[in-house]
Amino acid sequence: MTELTKLTIAEARDKLRKKDVSATELTRAFIDAIEAGNPALNAFVLPTPELALAQAKESDKRLKSGDTRPLEGLPLGNKDLFCTAGVRTTACSKILDDFTPTYESTVGANLWNAGAIMLGKLNCDEFAMGSSNETSAFGPVVSPWRRKGKSDKLVPGGSSGGSSAAVAADLCLGATATDTGGSIRQPAALTGTVGIKPTYGRCSRWGIVAFASSLDQAGPLAKTVRDAAIMLRAMASHDPKDSTSVETPVPDYEAALSQGVKGLRVGVPKEYRVEGMSKEIDKLWQEGIAWLKAAGATIHDISLPHTKYALPAYYIVAPAEASSNLARYDGVRYGLRVPGEDLIDTYENTRAAGFGKEVRRRILIGTYVLSAGYYDAYYLKAQKVRTLIKRDFDEAWKSVDVVLTPTTPSPAFGFGEKTGDPIAMYLEDIFTVTVNMAGLPGISVPAGLSREGTPLGLQLIGKPFDEGTLFRAAQAIEDAAGRFVVPERWWEAGGQPASASAPAKSANAKKSDGKSKAGSKPNERA
Amino acid sequence: MRVDETTVRRIARLARIKISNEEAKGLEAELSGILNWVEQLDEVDTLAVEPMTRVVPIELKKRTDVINDGDIADDVVKNAPMVEDHYFVVPKVVE
Numbered sequence: 207m208t209e210l211t212k213l214t215i216a217e218a219r220d221k222l223r224k225k226d227v228s229a230t231e232l233t234r235a236f237i238d239a240i241e242a243g244n245p246a247l248n249a250f251v252l253p254t255p256e257l258a259l260a261q262a263k264e265s266d267k268r269l270k271s272g273d274t275r276p277l278e279g280l281p282l283g284n285k286d287l288f289c290t291a292g293v294r295t296t297a298c299s300k301i302l303d304d305f306t307p308t309y310e311s312t313v314g315a316n317l318w319n320a321g322a323i324m325l326g327k328l329n330c331d332e333f334a335m336g337s338s339n340e341t342s343a344f345g346p347v348v349s350p351w352r353r354k355g356k357s358d359k360l361v362p363g364g365s366s367g368g369s370s371a372a373v374a375a376d377l378c379l380g381a382t383a384t385d386t387g388g389s390i391r392q393p394a395a396l397t398g399t400v401g402i403k404p405t406y407g408r409c410s411r412w413g414i415v416a417f418a419s420s421l422d423q424a425g426p427l428a429k430t431v432r433d434a435a436i437m438l439r440a441m442a443s444h445d446p447k448d449s450t451s452v453e454t455p456v457p458d459y460e461a462a463l464s465q466g467v468k469g470l471r472v473g474v475p476k477e478y479r480v481e482g483m484s485k486e487i488d489k490l491w492q493e494g495i496a497w498l499k500a501a502g503a504t505i506h507d508i509s510l511p512h513t514k515y516a517l518p519a520y521y522i523v524a525p526a527e528a529s530s531n532l533a534r535y536d537g538v539r540y541g542l543r544v545p546g547e548d549l550i551d552t553y554e555n556t557r558a559a560g561f562g563k564e565v566r567r568r569i570l571i572g573t574y575v576l577s578a579g580y581y582d583a584y585y586l587k588a589q590k591v592r593t594l595i596k597r598d599f600d601e602a603w604k605s606v607d608v609v610l611t612p613t614t615p616s617p618a619f620g621f622g623e624k625t626g627d628p629i630a631m632y633l634e635d636i637f638t639v640t641v642n643m644a645g646l647p648g649i650s651v652p653a654g655l656s657r658e659g660t661p662l663g664l665q666l667i668g669k670p671f672d673e674g675t676l677f678r679a680a681q682a683i684e685d686a687a688g689r690f691v692v693p694e695r696w697w698e699a700g701g702q703p704a705s706a707s708a709p710a711k712s713a714n715a716k717k718s719d720g721k722s723k724a725g726s727k728p729n730e731r732a
Numbered sequence: 733m734r735v736d737e738t739t740v741r742r743i744a745r746l747a748r749i750k751i752s753n754e755e756a757k758g759l760e761a762e763l764s765g766i767l768n769w770v771e772q773l774d775e776v777d778t779l780a781v782e783p784m785t786r787v788v789p790i791e792l793k794k795r796t797d798v799i800n801d802g803d804i805a806d807d808v809v810k811n812a813p814m815v816e817d818h819y820f821v822v823p824k825v826v827e
Contacts, residue, residue, distance in 0.1 A: 308810060407790070449793050515773055515776055522770055540812060554750040555750055566749055569747050570743050570747055584770070587773055587774075629765065670788060
């Protein structure tokens with residue numbers, strides 16, 4: 207496979223500007239990589255090669271004329287939660303069927319207007335509800351990582367599992383992702399990639415399929431801290447179409463990377479030392495502390511006393527908001543319709559057939575906690591606990607600038623290992639979910655390998671709108687830990703398909719290029 | 733909190749999701765499990781705490797009340813499963 211796909215965004219940008227490579231050559235290298243690797247990984251649910259080549263042509267024109275935009279000619283993947291004009295968008299649910307938006311998400315539009323190229327739509331958990339990418343109607347994504355000497359399939363994390371797998375396997379330079387409880391940071395940690403969930407309000411939510419509106423944020427998944435910084439700057443903007451998007455300037459995060467962490471005050475919260483945390487995660491955490499110290503930061507023990515209540519509160523707030531957001535899927539205005547005897551029967555049939563098991567479970571929990579007589583006991587209570595969680599951080603910011611924690615309690619797990627027990631799966635987000643509840647920015651950066659040879663990540667949490675400091679601290683960890691790339695590129699050799707029908711599906715999807723209604727259907731695959 | 737089968741059915745009806753008898757039984761245990769787990773929040777004293785209504789302290793934005801969009805009926809019905817002219821077609825609601 208060509209070396210071009212192994213480049214970082216920063217390296218590719220330099221090569222394009224120096225005319226060492228054209229945008230078309232670079233894009234073709236990725237199209238080939240997707241064709242060869244996607245049958246085994248199932249990371250893309252809809253490659254859009256024709257669209258990508260058309261965008262590349264425009265980029266080459268601009269690179270030649272000197273009218274170069276910030277991300278000119280850089281091929282990226284786009285999570286299938288982002289609406290794409292003229293390209294099928296499903297949230298990896300059967301209920302959206304072959305929904306083809308007539309508009310582009312603001313984050314997507316920002317990227318394409320900055321010159322980036324879209325290679326296709328990436329797999330994710332259905333409506334972004336999951337931590338392993340196993341709830342997708344298109345079937346699970348296979349992580350490019352394997353345990354040392356083993357070939358059993360591991361999950362790439364979720365919900366942005368297509369994004370994390372595609373970036374780790376060099377099927378794109380970087381990818382869009384979304385994070386409601388950890389869906390950017392947990393997959394980043396499990397695949398050796400960098401993922402940042404910015405402050406709530408930093409990126410517009412307009413045109414992103416809604417899950418839990420007070421928690422959802424878009425962010426990038428990339429190979430390096432620098433790449434994530436480059437992408438976030440382009441993705442973020444104030445948007446009048448999202449009333450929660452914030453009118454604050456987006457700094458040049460990349461320029462700040464070289465400033466280092468001398469004098470930075472790093473908080474280490476004792477409440478994150480949870481029962482059952484593996485020894486290797488604890489060791490990694492200690493290493494992270496030592497690295498930041500060596501780079502000139504000071505370390506401070508802090509307390510975030512309400513940490514343990516974040517996850518249960520999240521599993522009230524998120525399902526409640528989801529049950530309300532997902533009420534729109536009624537089989538009338540778009541998506542799947544399964545006819546019934548009357549209108550209500552049609553709604554009930556459609557929603558029973560269209561939503562997968564985990565989504566149905568969360569809608570029911572959400573409906574229950576919002577139902578008459580229970581609202582105060584559950585939803586109101588959870589929102590009050592949320593105030594306390596935020597207060598913990600407000601207190602911490604008086605003495606520290608960033609907080610360092612592990613990203614996940616354990617390394618990547620195998621297919622089916624946690625699907626039987628919803629709470630075991632929910633616990634994957636135990637370290638990431640507090641950040642969403644408090645609306646803060648959080649980044650996961652690769653920091654080491656487990657005994658099994660799979661990646662582990664550290665998380666840095668920052669003050670509102672202080673992503674710049676997070677990038678600087680993450681850079682210090684990356685400088686010390688180095689990058690972690692998959693040692694064996696088994697998926698290039700036409701490995702085992704992710705599931706039996708995967709190759710046929712990709713071929714179909716490619717032909718249709720998402721522009722017609724004849725694309726691959728998520729049906730029969732859940 | 734123990735969620736019984738009747739409650740599961742009532743909730744499913746409210747959520748407009750058809751469930752089979754078998755599913756109702758499974759959901760009874762699953763929903764009870766999750767609700768029992770979230771009940772640990774009862775340990776937290778929230779008597780004097782305001783609920784969080786927004787994550788960043790910003791004023792809700794206002795805009796002038798003018799039409800800034802529209803005339804896109806084709807786009808609006810483009811993805812509908814059944815359309816007549818610019819109307820969504822649904823089963824008969826009023827006899």
